[in-house]
Amino acid sequence: MTNIAIFASGNGTNAERIMDYFADSSLARVVLVISDNPDAFVLERARRHGVESVLFSRAELADGERPLELLRQRQVGFVVLAGYLRLVPDGIVRAYEGRMVNIHPALLPAYGGKGMYGERVHRAVIEAGEKESGITIHRVNGAYDSGDILAQYRVAVKPDDTPDTLAAKIHRLEHRYFPEVIETEIGKLQIRERMRLLLISNSTTAGEPYLKYPIGRIGRFLEGVDEVAFVPYAAVTFSYDAYETKVQARFDEIGVRVRSVHRAADPSRMIREASAICVGGGNTFALIKKMQEQGLCAAIRERIDSGIPYVGWSAGSNVTCPTICTTNDMPIVEPASFAAIGAIPFQINPHYLDAHPEGHAGETREQRILEYIEANPGVWVAGLREGCMLQLEGGVLQLTGNRPMRMFRRGVEPFEVEPGSDLNFLLG
Ligand code: ASP
Numbered sequence: 001m002t003n004i005a006i007f008a009s010g011n012g013t014n015a016e017r018i019m020d021y022f023a024d025s026s027l028a029r030v031v032l033v034i035s036d037n038p039d040a041f042v043l044e045r046a047r048r049h050g051v052e053s054v055l056f057s058r059a060e061l062a063d064g065e066r067p068l069e070l071l072r073q074r075q076v077g078f079v080v081l082a083g084y085l086r087l088v089p090d091g092i093v094r095a096y097e098g099r100m101v102n103i104h105p106a107l108l109p110a111y112g113g114k115g116m117y118g119e120r121v122h123r124a125v126i127e128a129g130e131k132e133s134g135i136t137i138h139r140v141n142g143a144y145d146s147g148d149i150l151a152q153y154r155v156a157v158k159p160d161d162t163p164d165t166l167a168a169k170i171h172r173l174e175h176r177y178f179p180e181v182i183e184t185e186i187g188k189l190q191i192r193e194r195m196r197l198l199l200i201s202n203s204t205t206a207g208e209p210y211l212k213y214p215i216g217r218i219g220r221f222l223e224g225v226d227e228v229a230f231v232p233y234a235a236v237t238f239s240y241d242a243y244e245t246k247v248q249a250r251f252d253e254i255g256v257r258v259r260s261v262h263r264a265a266d267p268s269r270m271i272r273e274a275s276a277i278c279v280g281g282g283n284t285f286a287l288i289k290k291m292q293e294q295g296l297c298a299a300i301r302e303r304i305d306s307g308i309p310y311v312g313w314s315a316g317s318n319v320t321c322p323t324i325c326t327t328n329d330m331p332i333v334e335p336a337s338f339a340a341i342g343a344i345p346f347q348i349n350p351h352y353l354d355a356h357p358e359g360h361a362g363e364t365r366e367q368r369i370l371e372y373i374e375a376n377p378g379v380w381v382a383g384l385r386e387g388c389m390l391q392l393e394g395g396v397l398q399l400t401g402n403r404p405m406r407m408f409r410r411g412v413e414p415f416e417v418e419p420g421s422d423l424n425f426l427l428g
Pocket of ligand 1: 200282283315316327328339350351
């Protein structure tokens with residue numbers, strides 16, 4: 001159950017819709033309404049709903065410390081700005097990064113920014129002769145109306161519309177969609193908090209035995225698990241049986257039994273009944289083709305979303321991304337599509353390599369990834385060097401290993417992130 005706090009400065013019809021919407025929800029509930037305005041009717045609405053309401057002075061809200069303390073005391077996990085006219089201070093924005101949304105009564109980025117609220121927005125839209133307007137629900141960052149857009153809904157502006165009639169149409173959109181978008185966002189956050197992923201760049205450090213370096217971490221990650229469902233389909237030049245045997249030999253050290261899905265009459269059912277999943281490396285195209293044919297992408301996604309641990313190495317890490325487009329492998333077989341499990345919203349390039357052999361004229365790894373981001377704006381690619389892994393647990397994504405990870409996204413100069421840094425920007 002996620003506790004919601006609503007910040008509002010005025011009448012509070014949106015706040016009331018949200019309180020009503022979540023009144024019987026098993027997902028979330030409104031526990032707090034915060035206002036900067038002693039005359040705001042939203043305070044009365046909160047009282048009627050039996051929801052705690054707190055008035056802070058402008059100075060307290062600008063400073064943010066006391067409101068943040070209250071949010072923490074009430075274990076608030078999600079903040080909604082519903083007609084809140086002040087800038088939220090940095091401390092609260094940082095504490096609720098990715099967990100705070102605002103609604104704006106126009107189609108941002110148009111008709112937004114400081115001073116653009118309520119009637120002024122609608123008047124400006126009509127004066128500009130716009131044919132449509134609408135609402136924008138977006139994440140909150142430190143500036144007015146400029147965080148990532150989550151959803152927009154549109155409505156026609158008719159020649160005889162006045163700011164009042166347009167406002168009424170916009171309010172209908174707000175009341176209909178704002179609670180739903182909040183619910184979707186909270187649902188996604190709850191899934192992310194449940195998810196347990198260990199995504200390893202490579203199975204083996206050169207000169208060492210197979211899976212030797214990561215086995216300690218895999219053992220800790222799988223603590224309490226007796227058996228994993230293993231997906232061996234990345235194997236190409238050796239049999240699935242041989243792959244299972246090889247992995248089992250290493251997993252014996254951590255007391256975990258490996259059962260390969262290729263033996264099951266119904267592999268997707270085996271995944272649905274598994275208490276942990278492992279996907280091994282090899283050729284990513286061979287792997288995804290068979291996973292798609294057997295319906296394993298959806299089955300694995302379902303299990304990951306429900307919180308069972310997933311361990312992947314190399315190709316097994318590639319397939320947790322939205323697509324397999326940042327693999328290093330050759331397309332030796334043709335899958336129905338490049339779509340993968342999509343458990344994480346960014347792409348991984350495993351075995352990320354800086355070196356470029358002397359006298360070799362082919363593309364560097366960096367050049368190949370720069371081509372990918374050129375064609376796929378808005379997507380992060382994580383160049384995961386050998387010996388490194390990403391772990392997602394309790395909603396926190398962490399890089400471990402002794403080397404940094406190289407980050408790519410169109411329009412951003414490639415940069416390095418060190419193990420232990422905050423990687424939440426990758427979770428979208
Ligand atoms: N072939 C790699 C593996 O070992 C995957 C990759 O390089 O993309 O699974």
